[in-house]
Each structure stands twice: as structure tokens, then as C-alpha cells.
Amino acid sequence: MTPFQINEWLDEYNDYMLLYKMFGDQTYLNEVEEIILSMEKYVGRMLMIEKFKLAL
Template identity: 85%
Template sequence: MTPVQVNEWLDEYNDYMLLYNMFGDQTYLIEVEEILKSMEKYIGRMLMLEKFKHAL
């Protein structure tokens, strides 16, 4: 994962939230949830790597 990928996730999140607010379609919220899950996994991995680095 790269910072570029995180930026893409944030852009997609903003786009889907805008669409949801405009049209109220639950499909957009489902996409938002998937993006948030992906970002949570990514952050969890990054935190584990940081802990590992400090343990060495």
C-alpha cells in the first residue's frame, strides 16, 4: 500500500458520500463501508509494522 492508494481511497470516499447525499441511494453507502474497511485494515497493518520496528 502506498500513500497514493490512501489518497485514492479518500477521493472515492468523498465521491460516494457526495453521491449518497445527493441521491440517497444505499448502494453508495455500501461502497463507503468497503472503503472504510480497506482503510482500517491498512492502518492496522501499518501499526503492526511500527510496533515490530520498535521491538527490534
């Protein structure tokens, strides 16, 4: 995952949150939740990699 892809996630998050606030459609909030889960998984993987590197 590159910083560019993370920026895309954050842009999508902001876009969907704005749409949700404007229209109140649950579909937009579902997309926001999916983006958050994806970012959490990514951060978890990065933390595991860092711990592995420190253990070496």
C-alpha cells in the same frame, strides 16, 4: 500501500458520500463502508509493522 493509493481511497470516499447525499442510494453508502474497512485494515497493518520495528 503508497500515499497515492490512500489518496485514491479518500477521493473515492468523498465521491461516494456525495452521491449518497445527492441520491440516497444505499449502494453508495455500502461502497463508503467498504472503503472505511479497507483503510482500517491498512492502518492496523501499519501499526503492527511499527510495533514490530520498535521491538527489534
